Amino acid sequence: MKAVETTIQLKFSLQRPPINQLTNQPSTKQHQKTIICNPLPSMHLLVFILLFLESCCVQLSEGNSLAVENLATNGLPFPWSKVRLPNYIIPVHYHLLIHPNLTTLSFNGSVKIGIDVKNNTNWVVLHSKGLKIISATVLDEHEAHLSERALSVLEYPPHEQIAIFSPRILTSGQKYYLYLEFKAALNEGFFGFYKSTYKTKAGETRVLASTHFEPTSARMALPCFDEPIFKANYTVRIRRGPSHIALSNMPLEQTVEIGNGLLEDRFKVSVKMSSYLLAFVVCDFTAVSGLTDTGVNISIYAAPEKWQQTHYALEAALRLLEFYEQYFNILYPLPKLDLIAIPDFQSGAMENWGLTTYRETSLLYDPDISSASDKLWVTMVIGHELAHQWFGNLVTMQWWNDIWLNEGFARYMEFVSVAAVYPELKVEDHFLDTCFGAIGRDSLNSSRPISSVAENPTQIKEMFDTVSYDKGACILHMLRNFLTDEVFQSGIIRYLQTFQYSNARNEDLWDSLIKTCSEEEFTAGDYCYSSTQGTKNVYGFAGEHIDLREMMHSWTQQKGIPLVTVKQQGRTLHIGQERFLKIVLPQEPLWAALQDGFLWHIPLTYKTSHSDHEIKHILTTKSDELELDGDVDWVKLNTDMTGYYIVHYDEEGWAALSKLLKENHSALSFRDRASLVHNAFQLVTAGRLSLDKALDLITYLKSETHNVPLLQGIGYLQSFYKLIEKRNITDVKHDLKTYMLQYFREVIDSQTWSDDGTVSDRKLREEFLSLACELHYPPCLEKAQQLFLSWMESSGRVSLPTDVSETVYMVGAQHETGWLFLLEKLLQLGMEGSLIKKQNLPTLIYMVARNPVGHFLAWDFVKTHWKDLVAKFPLGSFGIREIIVGTVTQFSSTEELKEVKNFFGSIKEQVSQLRVIHVATENLEKNIVWLHRNLETMRTWLQQRLNQKKSDQNKYIF
Ligand SMILES: [Zn+2]
Secondary structure, X not given: OEOOHHHHHHHHHOOOOHHHOOOXXXXXXHHHHHHHHOOOHHHHHHHHHHHHHHHHOOOOOOOOOOOOOOEOOOOOEOOOOOOOOOOOXXXXXXXXXXXXEOOOOEEEEEEEEEEEEOOOEEEEEEEOOOOEEEEEEEEOOOOOEOOOOOOOEEEEHHHOEEEEEEEEEEOOOOEEEEEEEEEEEOEOOOOEEEEEEEEOOOOOEEEEEEEEOOOOOHHHOOOEOOOOOOOEEEEEEEEEOOOOEEEEOOOEXXXXXXXXXXXXXEEOOOOOEOHHHXXXXXXXXXXXXXXXXXXXXXXXXXXXXXXHHOHHHHHHHHHHHHHHHHHHOOOOOOOEEEEEEEOXXXXXXXXXXXXXXEEHHHHOOOOOOOOHHHHHHHHHHHHHHHHHOOEOOOEEEOOHHHOHHHHHHHHHHHHHHHHHHOHHHOHHHHXXXXXXXXXXXXXOOOOOOOOOOOOOHHHHHHOOOHHHHHHHHHHHHHHHHHHOHHHHHHHHHHHHHHHOOEEEOHHHHHHHHHOOOOOOOOOOHHHOOOHHHHHHHHHOOOOOOOOHHHHHHHHHOOOOOEEEEEEEXXXXXXXXXXXXXXXXXXXXXXXXXXXXXXXXXXXXXEEEOOOOOOEEEEEOOOEEEXXXXXXXXXXXXXXXXXXXXXXXXXXXXXXXXXXHHHHHHHHOOHHHHHHHHHHHHHHHHOOOOOHHHHHHHHHHHHHOOOHHHHHHHHHHHHHHHHHHHHHOOHHHHHHHHHHHHHHHHHHHHOOOOOOOOOHHHHHHHHHHHHHHHHOOOHHHHHHHHHHHHHXXXXXXXXXXXXXXXXXXXXXXXXXXXXXXXXHHHHHHHHOOEOEOOHHHHHHHHHXXXXXXXXXXXXXXXXXXXXXXXXXXXXOOOHHXXXXXXXXXXXXXXXXXXXXXXXXXXXXXXXXXXXXXXHHHHHHHHHHHHHHHHHHHHHHHHHXXXXXXXXXXXXXXXX
16 A cells, blocks of 8 residues: 555655654734734635535444453354454455445445365354345355354454354364355445545536455455455456446456346456455546556556546556566566556555556646656556555565565665666655655654554554655665665565465565575576575675574664764774664663663664775674774765664764865765765754754755755755744744845746756755745745736636646735635635545645644644544544644644643543554654754854854955
8 A cells, every 4th residue: 555645745845854843833812813914825724624524524423332241232242352363264265246336325245255164163253344244154165055044143343353153063174155145335435345436527426436445444345354364366246337347356257237237247266365455446437558568458547537647657557567577577467457546545555456546646647737746656656556566465464563564665666666667757866755754753752663563453554654664665775785686686586486375474574585595496597596695795794694684673673763873083983873862862861761672783884085985884782893994084874875874973073074065065975965964953853963063064055966965954944944933933033034045045046937857856946936935035926926816817727837836826825815716726626526535634634734824723623623533534544644743743832732632631542542643742742842952053053144144245345
C-alpha cells in the first residue's frame, strides 16, 4: 500500500526539513482580534468543511464495549478467545460468488472454502465483520453435507470473528468444504467492498463498487481466514448488469448469461495469495492496454471521460514492470496487470495482485495541467505498487509486525526502479528527504522499532507509518551500500526465490543476504555469486568477521537513530555512539535511562581532505579510535549520507567543515552538503550545537548551485519564520524576513513564472516563489496578483503555469473577492464527487492548520467533530493520523500542550492505544523546547548580520 502521507510530504514538504511543524498559537485574545482583522481563507474553508461534514458524516455507534468472557452476540460462550485465528484449520481454495447491486448499494455472495484440518475439532473459527451470514454448512471432501440441519453460527464482533459448529467432529488430516451465504450493504467508507461515485461532465452521478482489504478488511467483503499467513487460491465469479464491467485479480475466463438481464463473469483461478490481496471492481470504466516484452497485458482503467489522462501511466507501468522482471530475475507470474483509478480512495494506492488500485491523483497524468511533482509522484507510486508484486505479493511477511518487509522494500524500490528507468526525473535527489523524514520521527522517544508488536486491527493499521516505509527504505539503502549493489541484488533474488508463494520473517531476509546462492538452487548464473565472492564483498568492508543478522537486528529491533560523535586529536579520530534524542539533554536526569541498552552496529564511512575515496569502518562498540593516514584539514563522516546516523563533530571539526563550504563547497558532494546542513540543524534542536553555528554554516548557500542543499537550508529558515510568525514575535519576524529576502534575492529574482525546466528546476521555482510571496516580497505579490486577476477575469479559463498556481491562489485568496471566486471554482471542481471528496478532508484540515490563523480553528474543528471524524477515518488509519499530527504539531506553547493533553485525556479509553497521539504531543513539546533554547540566539545573530550588512552598504556610500 502506498501511504497517502507521502503525498503531502512530497507536495508540501518534500523539500522542507522535518522540523517543519514549528508553529504556535497567539493568546486567545490576540487570536480573535487577528481573525476579525483578517477574513482569511481558512475561515471560509472551515465553514465549508463543516457544512460538508454535517451533510455526509454519520454518528459513531455507541456501546462497542469489550466482552469480558468472550460471549457471542447471542449470549453463548464464544469458543475461541484469541485475536488471531487457530492455526489448525488451513484454507486452501476459495470459490467466491459476489453480486453487488449498484442501485440498492448492497451486495450478496457465497463462498465455498476448501479447508485442511490439522486437529480434531467441532468448531471452525474465521473472520467476518459487518456481514449478515444467511447460512452455513460444512461438507466432506466429496461435497456431501455433514449435517441435515443448518449449522449455527456464533459471532464475536470485538475480534471480528465467527465460529461455525459442526455436530460431527472434523478429523485431523481430512479435507472439508465450508459453504457460507452472506450479504451486506456496500461500505460507505474506504474499506472492504465499498461504494464510490463520480460525476460526468453532463452532471450525472455514476456509482461503482471497489475493494480495499489491506490490512484487515477482506473480512468485510467475505467470511475468510484474514491473516497473511493463510495463502490460498481464489476462483472468483462476479454478477453484473450489461452496462458495467467486472475486474478481479485474474483475467476473465468466460461470461455467462444467467437470466434477468444479468451476466456472470468467471475469472481464472488465482495464484496462491494472502486474503488482503484479493480485489474486485464493478464499474463502467474504459481502458488503454499494452503488452510488455514478456507478454504481460497491462491496462490502465479510469472513468470514461478521464481516458486521455491514462497514457502516461501505461507507458510507466510497461517500462517499470519490465525493469522489475529483470532486476528480480523472476517473471511476473500473472498474464495481466490492471491499474485502476478509483474516485474515492483513502491511501495513495494498493498493490492487489493483478488489479492494483489508485487514487486518481496517483495514476492520472494530464500533460496540460499536471505539475512536475505530479509526474514524479505518479511514476513513484506505480514503481511502488509494481515492486509489491514481488515484495508483498509473491513473498509476504508472516505477520504484520514485519510489514516493513513489504513497505520498506517497496518504498526503496521506487527509487531504484525510477532512477534506472527515468533518469531524467532525478528521483535520487529526493531520497535524502525520505531519510530526513524518518529521522524526524525516530529521534523522538515516542518512536518504535521497525519490527513492533501489532495484534489488533487498530495497531496493525498504525504500522503503516514512516518507520515501516521510510526508515525501512533508509536501512535498506545503508545495507545495499554496505554489501555492494551486486551482493544486495543477488541476496534479494535468493530471498524471493526461496520464499515465493510463501511467507517470511526478518531473519529470513538477513540469511538470504549473507548466504550466497549455490548452483543447484539457481540456474540463472547472472545473479549468482560464489561463496568466496560474497564473503569477500561483505567482509572486505572492514577486513573482519561481521554478523549480518546481529548487525541488522540492531537497526530493526531497537527504535531510534544513533548519533556518532567525532573528536580529532592529531591523526587520531575518537569516535563514540549514543542514541540521538531531540528533547532531553545529556545533563538532564532522564538522559541515562533513555540511553540504557542502546547500541548499534554502524557501518561508518568517511572522507578527509587528504583522501579522495571513502574509508570504511564498522563501529560495534560505544567508543573506538581510528587512525588517519596523514595530517588532514577536515574529516566528513557518513559519505553521501548512505548511513542512517547523525554526526556531531567537535568545535574544530565543525569550524573546518564550515570553512570548507564557504571556500570550496564543491569539494563535497551535494549529498554531503545537504547532510551537513541537515545534521547541523538537527543538533541545534537537540541542544547540542548552538543555532548561530548552524546559521553561519548555511551562509555558504549564497553560492550553492544544487537544489537539494539549497532547499534544505531555506526550508529550515522558512520553518523558523512560520513559528515566529505564529508566535507574533514581531522584531525577530521582521529581521528574519529582511535577512531571507536580502540573502536569497538573486535566486528568487532568477525564477520565471512558467513551467519550463527539469523536475528539479520546477521544484525550486515552486518553493522559492511560494516563499517570496509568503514573505510579502513586493515583486512576487505584484506578479501573482496580476496572474490571479487575469485568471479571474477569464472566469478561470486562462490556464496558469501549474508550478506557480498554488502561489497565485494563495495570494489571490488574501482578498475577500478573490477568495470567494476561488471558493466557487473549488466547489465546481469538487462537484465531480459530492462536494469535495471526503478522502481529501484530512489534507484540507492540515492545510487550514498550517495557516497562521487557521491552526486554532482547525483544532477546534477536530475537537468538535471528533466522533464524526473517527466514523469516517478509523482509528489508526492514515486519515485520522494526518488529522491529529496536522493540527497538534502546529502548536508550541505549554498552555496548548496542556489543552491537547486534556482533550485526548477526555477520550482516553478510545485513543489510549494510538501511538500517533504520543508522536504528536512530543512534536509539540519539541517546538516549545526549540523556542526556549534558540529564540535569543536567533535574535542576536540576525541583528548582527543585518548591522553588518548596513555598515557594508555605508562603506560604499561614503
Ligand atoms: Zn506499499
